[in-house]
Amino acid sequence: MKLKKFFINNYRSLVNFKINDFDYVTVFYGLNNAGKSNILNALEMIFRRKTKMGNTNPENFYEGIIENSGNDFFENNTNDINFEVEIDLSGDKLNTTPLIERIIKKEKKKILNIKGGIHRQLSNNNSADFRVSQMKYGNLIIYENDISGITFFPSLSSTKKISGSEWRDTFSIFIEEFNDCVYIISRDRDMQVEEYPTIDYNSIDKDKFKSFLYNLYLNPKYHDIFEKINNVFNSDPFKFGEISFAKTELNKLEIMIKENHLRLPIKHLGSGILQTLYIISSIIFYNKKIVCIEELEQNLSPYLQNKILKKLALLINDTKFGNLQQLIISSHSSTFLAPKLALVHTITKIDGKSFIDESRKRNEVKSLKYFPKLKNHFLPSALPSDTYTVAEWDEKIRQNISDAESLFNR
Numbered sequence: 183m184k185l186k187k188f189f190i191n192n193y194r195s196l197v198n199f200k201i202n203d204f205d206y207v208t209v210f211y212g213l214n215n216a217g218k219s220n221i222l223n224a225l226e227m228i229f230r231r232k233t234k235m236g237n238t239n240p241e242n243f244y245e246g247i248i249e250n251s252g253n254d255f256f257e258n259n260t261n262d263i264n265f266e267v268e269i270d271l272s273g274d275k276l277n278t279t280p281l282i283e284r285i286i287k288k289e290k291k292k293i294l295n296i297k298g299g300i301h302r303q304l305s306n307n308n309s310a311d312f313r314v315s316q317m318k319y320g321n322l323i324i325y326e327n328d329i330s331g332i333t334f335f336p337s338l339s340s341t342k343k344i345s346g347s348e349w350r351d352t353f354s355i356f357i358e359e360f361n362d363c364v365y366i367i368s369r370d371r372d373m374q375v376e377e378y379p380t381i382d383y384n385s386i387d388k389d390k391f392k393s394f395l396y397n398l399y400l401n402p403k404y405h406d407i408f409e410k411i412n413n414v415f416n417s418d419p420f421k422f423g424e425i426s427f428a429k430t431e432l433n434k435l436e437i438m439i440k441e442n443h444l445r446l447p448i449k450h451l452g453s454g455i456l457q458t459l460y461i462i463s464s465i466i467f468y469n470k471k472i473v474c475i476e477e478l479e480q481n482l483s484p485y486l487q488n489k490i491l492k493k494l495a496l497l498i499n500d501t502k503f504g505n506l507q508q509l510i511i512s513s514h515s516s517t518f519l520a521p522k523l524a525l526v527h528t529i530t531k532i533d534g535k536s537f538i539d540e541s542r543k544r545n546e547v548k549s550l551k552y553f554p555k556l557k558n559h560f561l562p563s564a565l566p567s568d569t570y571t572v573a574e575w576d577e578k579i580r581q582n583i584s585d586a587e588s589l590f591n592r
Contacts, residue, residue, distance in 0.1 A: 183363065183471045183507050185225070186293065187268040192256045193300075194220040195536040205525035207495050207509045209518045212529035217536030218512035221529075222366055222474035225510070227254075228265060228298075229364045229472075232312055242354075243361050244314035245327065248300065252308040257534065263300035263310075268293055269360075271319075277355050281348075285338070289320030294360075317357075325353060359471075367464050369476035371457045378435045386464050392435050395463060396427050410503050411463050419496075420489040422455055454481035458490055465497060469504045479515035487517045495523055 185208075189200045195217040210218040232246020233239065240246070248254075255263060272292040276282075298314035317325040326333045334349040371388055379393035382401070386394055398408040412425045423441035430436055437448040437456070448456050457480055465473050478494075479487045497506045511524070519526055528539040 183274055183359075184270045185267065185472060185508060185510070186270045188221075188225065188266070190224050190263065190265040192259070192261050192263045193224050193265070194254055194256060195531060195534060196220050196224060197256050197535045199536060199538070201527065201538060203525060203527075204508070204510070206498050206507070207491070207511070207524040209511045209513055209524045209526045210529050211513055211516075211518060211526055212531075213514055216514075216529040216531045218514075218529050219369075219476055220536065222476065222510060222512055224265070225267075225472070226364045226366045226474065228267060228296075229360060229362060231361050242357070244296075244298070244317070244325070244357070245332075246312055247303075248310045248312050250308055251300070251302075251310040254300075254310070255302060260302060262302075265296075265298055265300075267296045269296070277359050279352060279355055281352050282356050285322065285335070285352075286319055289322055291320040294319055324356070363470060364472045364474065365464070365468050365470035366474045367461055367476065369480065371460050371480065372453065373456060373460070376435045378429050378433050386460070386467060388460065391460055391463070392427075392437055395425075395437065395459075396435060398467075399427065407467055410466050411459075414462050414466065414493070414497065414503060415459055417493075419492045420486070422451065422458070425459070452481060454483075454486065457481060461494070465494070465506055466504055469506075471505050471507045472510065473506060473508070474510045474512070476512050477514070478511050479513055479517065484515070484517045487515055488523075491518065491523050 184206065185204045187200075187202055187204070189198075190196045191198050193199075199221075201221070210221055212218050227248065229243045231240030231243055232248065234241060234246050252258070255261065270292065271294055274292075276286075278286070295316075295318040296314055297316045298312070301311045301313075303309045303311060313327055314325065315327050316323060322335075323337055324335055326336050334353040338349075373388050373391055376390060376392045379390075379396060382397045383390050383394040384397075395408065395411070398404045398411070408425075415422050416424055421441075423439040426438045426440060426445070428436045428438050428447070437459070438445050439448050439451060439455075448459070461475060461478070475494075478491065482490065491511075494509060497503050498509065499507060509524075511518070518524060530537050530539065
């Protein structure tokens, strides 16, 4: 499963916003408030299970209510949000039945196309109705929702002697793995001191992350997940050390890292290393196929930013550690600009609307001419600019870029 294309209109700063190309690792780069996180949040919102009217339990992603959505409409207007997503399923082992196998094997294009919209509720300005209007697998329509109601496999249901409920059940089996298939690891990853745990934690929370990981370690049912996390954390391309735990004199819980013969609290390695462990744990524990990470670079040196992205990329399609098939990252670190590990799209915002810069393609020579605004990221800060001639200033910029390129090539 790999996102291939994405279009959305009227969602926050994304107005007629289209992405024509994703890769297994895709980075959205831009300055603060350019709209990078809006892309990640839009994708998660589309594939999140929704609740229906009068029901508190989320059911499927393709129909339901979105709460607290009043600020999701561009400039808080009343126009509907419209979207279209293409997912490449070639090579995927899908949830199927003999009936599904017979249906989809005829389609040469292994592409799932999803179209839909979000309409603000008149009775509640802070809620919206979400509806996928059509899904196609290749050229075959497998789901349609219009004024006449919902139809499953409309082009087939009238010609084959199969009941409507069987078509519905067939669709439900096929589409199940797309429910909640996108997971976001938020930029809010700063963790605090934790009391020694007295209860089990079965989900990841930044405020109880140490307790969560400790309970994975203790619980025989989940210890294998802890071992996977420990394995990734302490493997190439950058080994941090073996994970263990300690109870301090003040009844606090601490994650300990042992490298060679030295065992230290993880905080001594820096908050960026703890956040990296949090990210690895989230990917392995939640086992989602598409993971979005906000600001991977937080509290990490440029060298470690590059190494950690390599480490995470190695998890893609490695079934020993789960189902991860695609990473999507938002960043304002220029470290990721070199297209060594990822497809990079630059995002800018003009008049409240986000735009994608299509001028930079994979394998282009890195040059400031593609990104005039990126000069700000390479300007030397030791002295005011008026102390240099134009030639000296440009030479310092070129040297900073050269230094960055040598880092990327390590």
